[in-house]
Amino acid sequence: MEKKLLDRITSDAKVCGGKPCIRGMRIRVVDVLELLASGSTTQQIITEELPDLEEEDITACLLYAASKVNHPVLVTA
Numbered sequence: 742m743e744k745k746l747l748d749r750i751t752s753d754a755k756v757c758g759g760k761p762c763i764r765g766m767r768i769r770v771v772d773v774l775e776l777l778a779s780g781s782t783t784q785q786i787i788t789e790e791l792p793d794l795e796e797e798d799i800t801a802c803l804l805y806a807a808s809k810v811n812h813p814v815l816v817t818a
Contacts, residue, residue, distance in 0.1 A: 747808070749801040761805060763798045773802040 751765045761770040768791055776786050777799070787794050 743804060746797060746801040746804055749798055750805045763794060763802070766793060768794065768798075770802045770805055773799055774806055777803075 749764050750761050750770060751763070752759055752761050753765065756762055756765065757767055757769050762768055763770065763773070773786065773791070773794070776790055777783075781790060783796055783799050786799060787796060
């Protein structure tokens with residue numbers, strides 16, 4: 742399921758300068774994350790802010806962000 746959701750995130754050099762977007766649209770992952778961070782709910786985003794989105798798109802944005810910050814940190818002595 743997670744892989745299928747992450748397939749909703751696309752990158753194309755011709756769309757938004759190659760920034761990660763949702764399903765090839767000009768809606769960047771960062772735009773959704775900023776709306777969530779500012780307190781917007783999923784329902785507000787898909788009904789008021791970005792009506793082209795689906796609930797699964799927002800979940801995909803969160804999974805994408807989590808995958809980018811979840812990397813190993815190597816500590817050398």
